Amino acid sequence: MAAAGVAVDYGRLYVEHNRLQNAVDSAALAGSLQLPDDPDVNNGKAEAAAKTNLLANDADAGNILVESGGATRSVCVTAEANVEMTVSKVIGMTDKTVSAEACAGYNDIELVMVLDSTGSMKGTPITNVKEAATNLVNLIMPASSDTATRSKIGLVPFQGKVRIDGNDPVTAEQNPDGVGVGCRNADGTLNNGKLRPEYSHTTTKTNIFYGYTISGVSTTSDKTCAGMSPIRALSSDKEDILSNIAALNAGAVTSGTLISEGIKWGRNVLSPAAPYVEGNTDKKVRKIMIVLTDGDTEDGRCSGSYASASKTINTYWTNAYFGQGLKPDTSTSPYATLSTATLTLAQIPDCKDGGLLNQYVINEANLAKNDTSYPVEIFSIRFGDSDTTDKSIMKQIASSKAGTDDHYFDAPDEAGIKEMFKKIGQQLGQRLMTRKEATTGTP
Template sequence: MRNLFSKSRLLSFLTRAVHDKRGVTAVAFAITFAVLAPMSLGIFDVYTMTEQHGKLQDALDAATLYAARSNAFTTADVNTVGQKALTANLQLIPGASLQSSSFALVTTTAGDTKVVANAAVTLPAFAPMEFSHDAVAVTSEVTRPGNNLEVALVLDNTGSMAGSPMTSLQSAANQLIDLVVSPTQTPYYSKMAIVPYSNSVNAGSYATAARGILSSGQACGSNAYGCPNYTFNNAARPSRQETLPVTTCVSERVGTNAYNDNAPAGSPVGFVYQQPSSEGNNCISATIRPLSSDITALHSTIASLTANGSTAGHIGLAWGWYMISPNWANLFPSDSQGAAYGTPHLIKAVILMTDGDFNTTYCNGVISGITSATDGSAGSLTYHSNCGSPNGDSFTQAQNLCNAMKAAPNNIVIYSVGFLHSGTDIPAENILNNCATDSKHVYFPTTGSSLQAAFQAIAADLNKLRLSH
């Protein structure tokens, strides 16, 4: 057999190939394509990886920030919120898919809370033989801003709230508690106090500390003020005297501390002497509940509310202040004591709710005469004192208290809610508008559903304050 690959024949073949230009372009193109195509696809891989990395980082940052500002206080809840936000914001290039994602709450050694998030996206491989194709992975961290929350809920329990208005109030208040008081009290706490009021406030077991010890013995032979019974001249017939028994309800304090939150020692609040039950203006049965994170106990207080009596809105308002005041802290158990004003990461707020006109003031523990700030709805003049209120009418007292509460260093946020289920009430609307922090903190619901919506809006605002920079 002839040797096709002899030296002479091979040289001849190569010579002809060099001078034959018919296939040069095709061969060159083939060689170039074989080398450059994978490189080009690899460059495209790098480009898509970079583009997806940016999109993923932006989406994860937005989702982490959203989760950090949400009203979620467990890792499970934060993860749920974060996943929804990531899904809504993430843009994937064609062929890419979300491989994994997670959001978690992490407490630092400094006591701060962070939301830490991770996400990875699997990319399509355009040059599978040239480069490794690991998933695009990013992380995000947001230090969760937060504030402790102390809220006093001041609720109208007057006779006009009887029936469906009271039922609506209880439903709305219970929902407010659930929205504001968190089951998780770390790293920031959220506590609520409840102050039911009508013609006065029932201080219950705290009455003695707030008003002082009852006098006894010979000093009470004439039933003087501060004794178990008090004899006074009534407003219907000033020459006629009436005698009423003391209660655990309390009235406003007078003098230089009438409109501040100085401690009650040395400047006690007033006694309340109870009218006969036939008058329908008794000491209300529901007592105050100091600051608490016990959601069940707070609901129990709401369940105890009953409608009775006239309206001393200024007394309810004052006790809303006392409940979160550091100056009154020693009156209450350690877990219920208001922190000092100016404490970092602390919001103090009062929610004042009423269904109408303020019409009741006191003189020496007895509802004062009609000429000094009361009207017919405060009961019979037979059981009013013939002396006027030293502090003036209820609206004036309420406004003075509101002004002091909002002023520095107290800086208390005030929400006002006028549950006008019986129609327009201009005097009540005026005090509620003037008392609130601003117009955005005022609500005038007229139905049970709108009252619930108002309390939901307040809860949302409080949670924004709690989770804010």
């Protein structure tokens, strides 16, 4: 009889411990949501949120302690609950106390920020992006935590192409693909920021773009690459990361807005496979991409403000697709006989059917999200005025749960950019970890 009573009481201990542990887990996650406003868990916001959540799930919890994890940006919660013995008291057993602890916050995050740096972002927009990005870095990485955290952060600024400048603070990544210093075409070849000669000659009637004018672009000087902000590889060096963000600019001569190229190179940066190899191979590490843009994805004559009505050669014609040069559909090149741009455009596959640029954005996002080895979680931020097509694309590339837009954010004006980054930061901190990981940075 006594043995049966002891079994019943120990069953109650097991049930109460599980209930307390679940409540403490939930409390730590609730506290971590306040880390953007209470990063060191010292102004009461994280503590209040954690305690309120804990008592709502287990009213019997006591001796509640809420504190910072230490090496990682995290909240740790401990609590106890008394379990009264019943039948076991007959054989002298006293009441028992069960305890539980949990931590939640930021670690094991590899984040790349894919940021529109076209001319329309110049001024207040890029300033707010830099401030928001800095806040997010400070949230993920506590001061002097770069030796403890397993988190890394990289940058991929983009216009109509991306740039590798040979000066990456991660010295092993200064020429990651072996192509050399400069921008990149969509096929991975070097783009030197100059207009290709075959797009500009106006001396003979047999020339492809005979009679067209040249606006703001040259075949001899780099107009659209050298001034661009460059890619920066994943790094855990907080000082370098913040310096990279501070150096972002949106003042270079633009070559359009190709979101697909930003996403493609964002995936390259996150993956541990070449060309960039700083990514962690540990599957526990979350691969995160934030994509922010204020413009249509556009490619000179293909779409956007330089659609088919334009007959002016412009800087958009130096972007990642036009920079590849003309690519005839047939084995015989008709360069010497064509004299109109209309026919020539038919030989640039990326410009067929009015352009496939919107689909390229979705394709690149799907490649990242569906990577079988290192899937990427994408958050998208749409800034400024948007038409329904633009919003639809940005929603499609986001890793939102079915039936939601929880990874898509719409910032209608410059002020909204910082709030959107803060909301993303809250989601990134929704991760449970052990006390050891919170205090040392090591799982």
